[in-house]
């Protein structure tokens with residue numbers, strides 16, 4: 001089945017939850033992926049996989065879909081979302097649910113997706129990434145992840161994410177920790193920088 005970008009966009013929406021990024025974020029990411037010939041993309045905090053599924057259906061891009069697959073600690077709303085999505089109250093790990101979502105579409109992928117637990121991802125040796133997008137836990141314990149992720153991005157590559165807001169101090173401090181090494185492209189709730 002050959003699908004268009006719009007069909008892929010609509011199809012991938014079924015894997016979004018109330019915690020997911022929105023249409024306008026996907027459009028922004030899509031513009032940069034298309035215009036900068038992005039070939040490797042990090043979807044950090046991939047959740048149920050909608051963004052990686054959309055990108056791999058639409059472009060010849062390899063997506064590293066990474067999450068802890070157990071939700072954000074102390075976020076009860078997310079815990080309920082995960083229970084709804086996985087259909088189980090016992091198993092709080094949604095790796096297999098995300099894997100199933102990817103498997104539903106992978107035969108039509110132009111690109112590819114690899115799924116990794118966050119704890120394993122940092123140990124992987126790979127070519128420097130073209131684009132890393134961060135939308136994970138947002139806590140101050142994770143500030144160091146921003147530098148660890150930037151270290152994996154190539155010079156001239158892109159790094160961005162979601163939830164840059166004064167009340168979300170984990171993201172504010174994470175962004176501050178790397179901004180001197182980058183040039184700003186988009187500074188808002190959704191943010192984007194280019195690594196120098």
Ligand SMILES: C[S@@+](CC[C@H](N)C(=O)[O-])C[C@H]1O[C@@H](n2cnc3c(N)ncnc32)[C@H](O)[C@@H]1O
Nearest residue numbers: 019020021045047067068071072118135136137
């Ligand atoms: C706001 S949701 C992400 C939504 C996703 N970007 C989307 O558009 O569907 C945050 C995700 O980060 C994951 N997460 C929370 N803490 C994490 C951590 N320390 N490392 C990696 N992933 C984490 C959660 O399991 C959840 O799937």
